[in-house]
Each structure stands twice: as structure tokens, then as C-alpha cells.
Amino acid sequence: MRTLLIIVSLLFVALGAGAARAHAFLDHAAPLVGSTMAAAPHEVALWFTQNLEPAFSSVEVTDGSGARVDTGKAAISANTMRIGLKTVGAGTYRVRWHALSVDTHTTEGSFTFHVGGQ
Amino acid sequence: MFRHPRCPRICAFALLFLPLSFTPALAHCFVGARFFPATLAIDDPCVADELSLPTVQWSKTGDVPPATEWDISAEISKRITADLGLSIGDTWSQIRAPGGPTAAGFSDLETTLQYQLLKDSPHEMAMLLGLIADWGGTGASNSGIGTPYSTLTPTYYFGKGFGDLPDEAGWLRAFAVTGQIGYQIPTRSYDVAQSAYIPQVLVYGASLQYSMPYLKSEIQDLQLPDFINHLIPIVEAQLATPAANNLGNSPVTTGTINPGAIWVGSYFQVGLEAVVPVNHASGTGVGFLGQLHLYLDDMFPTTIGQPLLGPSTPLQKPSF
Numbered sequence: 001m002r003t004l005l006i007i008v009s010l011l012f013v014a015l016g017a018g019a020a021r022a023h024a025f026l027d028h029a030a031p032l033v034g035s036t037m038a039a040a041p042h043e044v045a046l047w048f049t050q051n052l053e054p055a056f057s058s059v060e061v062t063d064g065s066g067a068r069v070d071t072g073k074a075a076i077s078a079n080t081m082r083i084g085l086k087t088v089g090a091g092t093y094r095v096r097w098h099a100l101s102v103d104t105h106t107t108e109g110s111f112t113f114h115v116g117g118q
Numbered sequence: 119m120f121r122h123p124r125c126p127r128i129c130a131f132a133l134l135f136l137p138l139s140f141t142p143a144l145a146h147c148f149v150g151a152r153f154f155p156a157t158l159a160i161d162d163p164c165v166a167d168e169l170s171l172p173t174v175q176w177s178k179t180g181d182v183p184p185a186t187e188w189d190i191s192a193e194i195s196k197r198i199t200a201d202l203g204l205s206i207g208d209t210w211s212q213i214r215a216p217g218g219p220t221a222a223g224f225s226d227l228e229t230t231l232q233y234q235l236l237k238d239s240p241h242e243m244a245m246l247l248g249l250i251a252d253w254g255g256t257g258a259s260n261s262g263i264g265t266p267y268s269t270l271t272p273t274y275y276f277g278k279g280f281g282d283l284p285d286e287a288g289w290l291r292a293f294a295v296t297g298q299i300g301y302q303i304p305t306r307s308y309d310v311a312q313s314a315y316i317p318q319v320l321v322y323g324a325s326l327q328y329s330m331p332y333l334k335s336e337i338q339d340l341q342l343p344d345f346i347n348h349l350i351p352i353v354e355a356q357l358a359t360p361a362a363n364n365l366g367n368s369p370v371t372t373g374t375i376n377p378g379a380i381w382v383g384s385y386f387q388v389g390l391e392a393v394v395p396v397n398h399a400s401g402t403g404v405g406f407l408g409q410l411h412l413y414l415d416d417m418f419p420t421t422i423g424q425p426l427l428g429p430s431t432p433l434q435k436p437s438f
Contacts, residue, residue, distance in 0.1 A: 033336070103416075103419040111336050
């Protein structure tokens, strides 16, 4: 029992020292996940719970037919991804992202947002 | 619980601290956008580097009058390769009968070897095969908590998230189910001391879970309080049905239904469930089950959070 307590204590000390990092979860996005906007945004921004490795992280935005409507390469810095959007009209748009946190954990996900009150 | 330190246990733990190479990690139960938390009553469908310490259960037995039972357990799971994992666990139990003696001690040491059959990201589906070994004679068999014989339980585990439903399904896409089914085979067919047959038992269980993190990041961000956004409400069921060699024993299925919730953080999760017996043979009244579960792969991503042999996952640039 005492051995176990020591082990657990060491684990929490390690956490408290800030040595640990974890999977990068999507914390929030702009536009908000699943939101409906009156006008199309100029960019999509994603904030994650961990810092990202830019070379192995990316994001794309597609319209209802699967065509890309983003402007290309994402700007990735610290825990944030940003990607510009072409001029788009009303419709449903899907954001797909793939993230590699700085400690090499991979995560991925996707969500939609709507323009024009659909 | 490692009450009696023995070389194999210490050596197994020491191995975890060997410095390992820097490779990309996926580890605990991520399948595409879906995260399956470590469930409390049954096992999740992935090999992983994790530590459940402690798991505490309080319940009342089905005896008349019922005895009060405390179970405190620990389990460590370690990936040997990216798809092969080993778990070692033990439980300390205390059973106090009103006006009667108190039995206490460790149950038999339990090991589980698991192989990851499938992780299908687009369909959020995982499958796992395992062999649970309960090592007879390693627990307090003289107090009836351990047994003098071993059992082997080949087990199949699965998990399925509903995120691949059409977008029109909306909030339903945050649901997921997991389950397991195994067949427990004792190494003896007859217990001479108890003058009873030792049955082969079908052991099975399932969970239905609703992921608030999934709802927020994949379906709709309702801007709920942060605590709520980390919750996974869950109902688990674990059941056992004697299937063979049960002459003279009760044929009744026993088990519990456990409603509760798991709070998921970056490095650990905390789960709390009520324990509701399915019948009187399974217990009396409502008990509780709580667990602190540590994600070793997130806490120590470059050392014990890596498989002992080989890379975790190949490092790939995303295709878009």
C-alpha cells in the first residue's frame, strides 16, 4: 500500500511540475461549431487545448458538394489554426482538422457551420 | 493493490520507466474524432497506457441480513507494442456481516493480455480481443475472497460511436456504445472444500455513453460551462450467467446496472456511478463505484506512455 501511495504521489508531482502534455482537443472555434451565421466569415479559426506542430497539423473547409472553399495553407501558431475563406454564399460548410500536439499525440475532427440561416 | 511485492510485479512496473524512443502517440481510446473513456465496470475497447488508482466500490451483498462490502482496486495497463497490451490488477476487499465475522484480504491477481483487432476511424469503431487470467492461490483464499483455482476468460470487446450518422441526426451523434463478452473457464471443475461444482460462466456487459466533449467539438458548441463540456454521462451493465458445470448451484444471472458520469480531463478522468443490483442474488440496495483513472500516455508521452517495443503510430502528414 505504501509503495502504491509513493507511486501515485510521484505521478501527481510530475503533473504539477508541468512536464506532461496531452492530446490537442478542439477547445472552441470561430465560427462556433454547429452555428448559423447571417453572413459568411472571412476565415475559420480553431483554438486547441495544446500547442501544435505546424508541419503535421492542418485544416480544410469544404462546401456541400465537397469542393474546397478555403484559401489554401493554414496559419498555425501555438495552439491556434487559422485559414482564410474564399467568398462564399449561403450553405453548409464543413471544417476538417488534423492536429499533432507538440508531444506527438494526434487528434482529428470535423464540424459544420451554416451561412444564410439554413 | 500490490500488498505482497513480488519480483514479477516490481519488474513489470520498473519496465515502464525505461526510457523509450520519441514516436507519435495515439494511445488511450481515440478512434477518429471519438474518445472512448475508460469505463468503470467493464473495459474500454482499446489497448492503452493507463492506471486506474484507485477504484472504490461500496455495496451490500444479497445475504440475509446483507453484509457490507468495500472493494478497493488498482490496475495498470501497458502497451507492449502499438496493438498488444498487458494489464495487471488486484483488489482488496472487506466484507462485514452484521453481528458476524469480518473477512478481508486481497483477491486473486488478475492479468489481461489484449490485442487490438480494429480501429476504424471513419466509423468510430474499435474491436479488441483479450485473455483475462485470474491467478488462483495469489489472494486470500482462506477467507473466501481469493480462490485456490485459476480462471481463464477469453473476451471480445467492442466500441462504436454514432458520429458517422448523417448530420441530420444532430445531437444523437454524440452517443456511443461499448461492450464485452467473455467465457470464464475455471482450471478446476470441483471445489472439494466447498463440496460444489465450479461453473463455467458467461460474463458480459455494455455501456451507453453520451459525450459532451464530442457534442461541443463535432456537433454544436452550446457554450455550456466548462465542467459540463468535460462530462460523459454513462450507463454501464455487467452481468454473469452460469453456462456449464453448474450442478447444485444457482442458475440465476447476477449483475448490476450502473448509471453515472465520467469527467474527462487532459491527463486523468474521474468517474462516479451508482451500483444497482439486477436482482436480490446480486446485492441489496444501491451502492456506489468511483474511480480515478490516469492517462499515462499523456502524463509521460515520451517514456512510459510509449509502447515497450516499436513505434506508437507512424508519423504522417495530413492529406489536406
